[in-house]
Amino acid sequence: MSTLENLSCPIDSAPLQRCERSLICQHGHTYDLAKTGYVNLLPVQNKRSKDPGDSKEMVTSRHAFLNQHHYQPIVQAILSSWPKENLHNGVRILDAGCGEGYYLSEIGRVLSDQGINAERMGLDISKWAVTAASKRDKDISWLVASNASLPMPKERFDAVLCLFGFPVFTEFSRVLSDHGVLLLVESGADHLIELRTLLYPSIHEYKATFAAGVPGFELLHEQAERFTFTLDSQLHIQQLLSMTPHIHKASYDGREAVKQLNSITLTADIKLRWYQKEIKEVNYV
Template structure:
């Protein structure tokens, strides 16, 4: 496959370009960052951490990996990949960052949807080292499809104006940083939960649901709105383990009361609404 890991990394300490020397990324000031044996690099300095182990836990990552592997979010991955493909009609290498990549599901799906002739330069970044470890372990060490990086959306370790697209999947967008790393005409593809997303589960774990507020998203500075697409469908989950994995991989696990979590744990079958909004922003 015509896939190469993204190269234009920046030092998280001084913003200078990083160069890969053997198994170490190094900047002109001699700050160095070793590539782990699993194939990823940690570019999250201690001073950028809010806790000793930020981001999703090992259990959350494992639950998400099992759930996504079953294909219930495949329509979201397909819509996202098609949006990238519409922007990717060019001969040169197309560079894409998944900012908050988790265990790498959406980048792997994107790589498979794209034609063999389209050259891709991919990077997955997440603040959770467990997520990035999982993503790197699933990649082919002899021919990796992506660069896997532990880092923060608040200070992306990426050189300015080097990306054709940025993905933000149910994550925490930092639009100023996304604008900095995108080329003019580059696109931010943002997927957010719609008002009906997982409604049936939320009705079980919460005493009441807040009424949904329908409003157009604010246009981030430096961007223009290009398209929006609603992705809505139903799924049926069978078995307590699958339902537990879904709950574990979402923030709802920690927001729900003990009684709500117990009600969810007793479920053996659940039909759910998947409701996602794909928004395409263009860097101007």
Template structure:
């Protein structure tokens, strides 16, 4: 059963229709031919085309489908299994799902769950719909999650931004947030080619600033070594990272001339619990 959605205009419950959804205030949202609902009104968009563009989405799709991030898939699946333990029909929300790689894998791994993925990038959600027709896909922002209150068991956040106020609204008491973030040495070899000086990523800042009612349950490391055997795969990896926005043409040229690169994965996986105060 899909997650219950709320209207992004007036916050009333959205009723599912054959061709979309509508609320009692007659705000209507047509279902795109690809199968998703666009619940990001234009007045709430910070740019005309927010999020990853089509080229970045295609690069992410190719890279993730190569299997290079299998250790990440294994760790995330294991953590999700722990998080939904004892919940008969969990609701899993992938907040900032990108092109849907992890969302689709979790949907397959937990057939008893209702899985919903959303992202601000329309090209990313188009790619999601090509991955699976059985998942509830939305164009939406983590700042204003179009899901009704207190119904989500697990939120997945993979290299995405956490909005703790919205997370606390949609999570059930006792719900979990699983956050994947870079470790100090993540993709060090890639960064070494690009920059003269490679600085370690800051870690644990997220958990040192957890708001009230959120607490860290567990912190784990996800590590591994990828052997990238083509310049195309190396450039696809670059396009998945924030460095894509800052790299100079000369630096990109350096990467394109490489035919192989051994590059380390170093990620942190945080399991965070939400428990509001009893009223």
């Protein structure tokens, strides 16, 4: 079962203590657990909109698509590329931008099969995503929270995963242990290229992110993972489309063209980059 331990109050950073179905800090700020077991640590004043993050509809579509396991090769690539010295029994993992929980749940399942017990925590700014995640896997601690201000003390985790998310490197560095690692997973140039060709008149030139490096981190390893998968119904095609930004960005003609399809074979092009937290040297005078 999830523990929701070693967390900080998002208002004053004081430690949170579990008291039955609530987390409470020494100054009296109280956060009640939802029925499904997650806790909302995103104060109203930290929200940029009334309902931030992915909508209920996007989460429903993503949940349905991921449950078909077309992206299982991404899970395998994450685990096979994981720095071996970091992947030990009791490893503490944060999925920063966990969505509806598919990847963190699958990672835990595979690690358990290998005899590795991992402490897992997932957070997302979308309450709809975290609600779905908390129903998917009860052995993970789930939070509604923001990467911009992680509600936990320093050196809390051994690994931070940011999969197709919005990284905040200063915060990731703060909550990572001295020898902690960070994984960024992002789309490559040809990701879903067959779908994008239908949706858009032209394809923008691909530009790699963080090409100059990531402040506070040293690049350990990077790799590309490519595979194909087939969606065999209009329903499944629309589920994929609805979980991506393309549903809002594509032209009307492009979306109409996709509606005519009964099946499509797509390329998945994924970039994985592992980083080591840089340890600052302290000069004693």
